Each structure stands twice: as C-alpha cells, then as structure tokens.
Amino acid sequence: MPVGSRSPDQHDNRTMTLEAFADTIVPGEKRSPDDRAVAGASSGGGAVQAGAIELLETPATGLSDALDDYEQALNRHARAYAAEHGLRLDESVPPFVALPFEDRTSLVRTLTGPDHQERELWVLLALFSNMAFDTAAHLHTTDAIAAGHPGLVAMGFMKPDDDGLWRFPDFSYGRQLADPHPDTTPSGSPA
Known part of the structure; x- marks a missing residue:
C-alpha cells in the first residue's frame, strides 16, 4: 500500500471514531439498530x-x-481512560466507539477542559461538530433546508420565499430596531 494510503478498515475506523466524537458533542438517534458510532x-x-x-x-x-x-489520538485517550476506569472495551470497534456514551462524554469533557494540554485541538473538533449541526456549513442553505437538515429544522430556520430569497415580514424582536438606510434598494441591498 502506498505511503499515506488507507485501507478500507482504517477509513471505517476513522469515520466511526469521528462520528462517535461528533455524536458526543451533539447527540442524535441511532441510524440503525446496529449503529455503534451513534x-x-x-x-x-x-x-x-x-x-x-x-x-x-x-x-x-x-x-x-x-x-x-485525531482518530489515533482519540483512541489512545480512550484506551487510557478505559484502563484508568477499569473498563473492558469491545475490540471489534475502535476504543472511543466502544466506550459507553457517559464515558465518551466524560472523556470529551476532560479533553476540552481548561487544564488539558491538547484542549485547543479538541475544542476545534467540537466546534466543527457543532457547526455541522447549527449551520450546515458544508451545504448551501437552501439545499440543506430542502433536504430537512436536522439542525436547521430543530432551530426552526425559516425557509426562503419561492424565488429563493429570504424576506422577513415580521421583526425578530417584535419591533423595528432601525430605519432602513435611505439608499437601500427595493431588494434590500445597500446602494
């Protein structure tokens, strides 16, 4: 195998591990009864x-x-956590995936804690997990809404008008906060 190439098993392990991390940050329901990552x-x-x-x-x-x-480090931390807490891990899945949800949460809390030397790395991974849910940053917003993106649906993100533009007939604070600039065009763009 060429240097830098990954076997299918390595890719599956990485995906499962990172999915388990993301699911720890913003939990969801299992995609199937045998889903181990979620x-x-x-x-x-x-x-x-x-x-x-x-x-x-x-x-x-x-x-x-x-x-x-990230996958290798997270699984190293999971093995160390399991050893420290006397947990026996199922070896058919990556170590972090094998941890019960409560233990995943505890480990992530430690990794993202203010005193952990790798904190910035784990907080960054957590932020992107949140970003996928909160903003669908990897998708065009109208496509995400049309597909029923779970985060945008949960937040009640408003659908665009039929022409694909967002217009807000009601003020979000229940009142107008400022007058539009006099040079604002009819489409709402600044002139």
Whole structure:
C-alpha cells in the first residue's frame, strides 16, 4: 500500500471514531439498530446526521489532513481512560466507539477542559461538530433546508420565499430596531 494510503478498515475506523466524537458533542438517534458510532442518546438527528464528517473532510476546515491523527489520538485517550476506569472495551470497534456514551462524554469533557494540554485541538473538533449541526456549513442553505437538515429544522430556520430569497415580514424582536438606510434598494441591498 502506498505511503499515506488507507485501507478500507482504517477509513471505517476513522469515520466511526469521528462520528462517535461528533455524536458526543451533539447527540442524535441511532441510524440503525446496529449503529455503534451513534449512541442514541437523543431523539432526532444530531451532528452525525447533520453531516459532521462531510464538514470535517472539507479541505476548507483546515482539519482534513489531520483527521487520521485525531482518530489515533482519540483512541489512545480512550484506551487510557478505559484502563484508568477499569473498563473492558469491545475490540471489534475502535476504543472511543466502544466506550459507553457517559464515558465518551466524560472523556470529551476532560479533553476540552481548561487544564488539558491538547484542549485547543479538541475544542476545534467540537466546534466543527457543532457547526455541522447549527449551520450546515458544508451545504448551501437552501439545499440543506430542502433536504430537512436536522439542525436547521430543530432551530426552526425559516425557509426562503419561492424565488429563493429570504424576506422577513415580521421583526425578530417584535419591533423595528432601525430605519432602513435611505439608499437601500427595493431588494434590500445597500446602494
């Protein structure tokens, strides 16, 4: 195998591990009864269903080349956590995936805690997991809404008008906060 290439098993392990991390940040329901990465700690779609892996693999994040390292480090931390807490891990899945949800949460809390030396790395991964759910950053907003993106649906993100533009007939604060600039065009663009 060429240097830098990954076997299908390595890719599956990375995907499962990163999905389990994303699911710990924004939990969702299992995609199938045998889903091991998604713990099923919440109903509805979470970060995984919202496309966290797709977002992480987007080169624009700056993380795509480091995902193998994230997977290896997270699984090292999971093995150490399991040993420290006397947990026996199922070896048919990556160590982080094998942790029960409560233990995944505890480990992630430690990794993102203010005193952890790798905190910035894990907070960054958590932020992208949130971003996939909160904004569908890897998708065009109208496409995400049309597909029923779980995060945008959960937040009640308003659909665009039939012409694909968003217009807001009601003020979000219940009142107008400022008058439009006098040079604003009829489409709402500044002149």
